[in-house]
Amino acid sequence: MKDKTRVAVVGCGPAGLMAATVLSEAGLPVDIFETKGSAGCKFLVAGRGGLNLTHSEQAEAFANRYGNNAEIFRKLLAGFSPDDLRAWLRGLGVETFVGTSGRVFPRDATAPDILKIWIETLGRRGVVFHYRHRWQGFAQTGAPLFLTENGVLLEFPARGVLLALGGASWPQTGSDGSWAALLAARGVHLEPFRPANCGVEVAWSEHFRTRFSGKPLKNLLLRCGDRQATGDVVVTAHGLEGGPVYALSAVIRDLLEKNSPVPLFLDLKRDLPLERLRERLERRSGKESLANFLRKAIHLTGPAYSLLREICSPEELRNPAVLAGHLKKLLVPIINTRPLAEAISSAGGVTFPEVTADLMLRKLPGVFVAGEMLDWEAPTGGYLLQGAFTTGYLAAQGLLEWLGQTPRPQPPGCSSQDS
Ligand SMILES: Cc1cc2nc3c(=O)[nH]c(=O)nc-3n(C[C@H](O)[C@H](O)[C@H](O)COP(=O)(O)OP(=O)(O)OC[C@H]3O[C@@H](n4cnc5c(N)ncnc54)[C@H](O)[C@@H]3O)c2cc1C
Structure with missing residues (x-):
């Protein structure tokens, strides 16, 4: 790939897949990279105990679940809310319901079902998946670098980059936090990872x-x-x-x-x-x-x-x-x-002062970040996935704007009939 027409999303978790959804729906050619051999490993783990996608509580109470970052999330969630998430899932063919606790679950679909439809939809839009590609930082040209499974270092010139590399719990799912050293080396301030939602x-x-x-x-x-x-x-x-x-x-x-x-x-x-x-x-x-x-x-x-x-x-x-x-x-x-590796989620990562309101790294213009790699934490109850979906959606909107493409005013209605 010699021309710089494509955008690179790195990380095939909920945040990266949502970003690829927004970018491809806007008509951009998207390549998505993932260190593991398949997408959404942690999302699938989350689905094992009943996939709690989001929560039905009111906006104010919802934002307060993000503790010290409640004010930031109040604004972020206004851009892609739990209702927007449920509407988007409906567009994908996944109905949801509110359980007695107020938590929101898929009605008839499992996590593997949702992932399958989602990936097929992205594939039909021309999103190219590159598995077993480990992000290794940036070349002197600014292009992202990937270590392929053959041991080749691939330089991928891209118009924009969106990192959605996850936190640092459950490293066996690919979210091992090793990307932190690469961003720290570029002067990005990160808080150390700590266990959240743990025993x-x-x-x-x-x-x-x-x-x-x-x-x-x-x-x-x-x-x-x-x-x-x-x-x-x-x-x-x-x-x-x-x-x-x-x-x-x-x-x-x-x-x-x-x-x-x-x-x-x-x-x-x-x-x-x-x-x-x-x-x-x-x-x-x-x-x-x-x-x-x-x-x-x-x-x-x-x-x-x-x-x-x-x-x-x-x-x-x-x-x-x-x-x-x-x-x-x-x-x-x-x-x-209990140790970080066993925790459901992690605190720590890229701090909010390091990013603009639309989640671009101030020290690396053109590089946007989303999901659990940002330094926020929230309890279980659907707030973690909602945080990943919301930031993935908004970082992609930010990238669109940065590239001079007008972002859509409304959340995407990703239809499984897309061609
Ligand atoms: C046991 C368990 C149960 C859970 N249950 C729920 C639940 O019911 N509800 C809820 O809201 N949340 C739940 N969560 C949390 C939720 O799964 C995470 O918050 C969410 O997956 C985070 O999304 P993300 O896209 O930010 O990161 P991730 O899902 O972690 O995805 C990041 C991706 O980036 C890839 N990656 C990392 N480094 C590199 C690299 N250098 N190069 C290329 N790719 C890389 C990883 O392999 C991974 O695929 C659960 C988590 C666990 C562990």
Whole structure:
């Protein structure tokens, strides 16, 4: 490829594929590069547990999920909102529905179904996919460089470049964050990658670890500082996993980084107020075992009882008032978060001051960035994929404008009938 007529999108995750959608729909010839042998590996992993595409909550509350970056996301989401995403999916032939929790899922399609239709649609528009091409930075000419599977270094002259290289969790999906050093070498400021939406580590006794790994603790309320989350938690060999743990993991991580104590409290009986719980515990005659009594009197499960025994002294368990206090507010000694590689997402990456409002790198004009490679984090619930789709869409709009092509005023209605 000698002429500079084409645009290069790098990374075949949701952000890169959305960018390729916008650019190809505007009529630009697009080449998309991917280090793995196929597209959307992390998207497929996300689909394994029920693909939560976005959330139905109101715009203000939605933007607030992006924490420190809420203000930035308020503007970004106005450019490509959850409703726009659902409309675009409908155009692709994928209907969505809102679950009881407000989360949005595909109605009849799986993640592989969506990926297949999407890639076929892009192929029909002439988007050229280059798998096993690893982005290696830029040549002196400014053209992106790719290491091919044959070990050849390919220079690809392009009118514009859009990087959508993902974060740094689940590196086996291709999102290994190794691109960060290449951008840092060009003077781009990045925040170090940190785990987000991850499990926590607890130094369980050998007895508890071997007997209770994999066992659920149902319907808990977790509190850490002024944050709280409810739901089921799973005991693992290393500590605790599950939705409420992930929801608090950013707060826990930040405290650990400051060497501050982590006040993570579990309410094991969130349906019973402390006073009523204490009254019930005082009815114990002392003849039956405590485990049996708690099972009958307050429906405490085996794993929850064993967790109490793991953390509290026998004296504390014998005293109804103290036991009630622990049941409502059990301090779990957290020693760490689980490693970045295991986290659902990552914080860190290209900071927002490094990019323009339309997501072009200030230090590398003509190079746009999108998706999880930007330094933002959000809880699970569809906010991660929405963030990737939104930034992919807007970075592509920015690239169109930069190339002098008028971006479409409306989000693209990508039709599977496109030819
Ligand atoms: C277990 C799990 C479950 C999840 N569930 C959900 C969910 O239900 N809902 C939700 O909203 N989010 C979920 N997520 C998060 C979501 O999948 C990610 O936020 C999203 O995939 C990020 O999209 P992206 O395009 O920015 O990056 P990625 O999907 O990570 O894509 C980046 C692409 O760039 C490629 N790449 C990287 N470096 C190079 C290079 N040097 N050269 C060429 N290519 C490169 C990678 O191989 C990858 O294909 C889940 C994640 C995990 C791990």
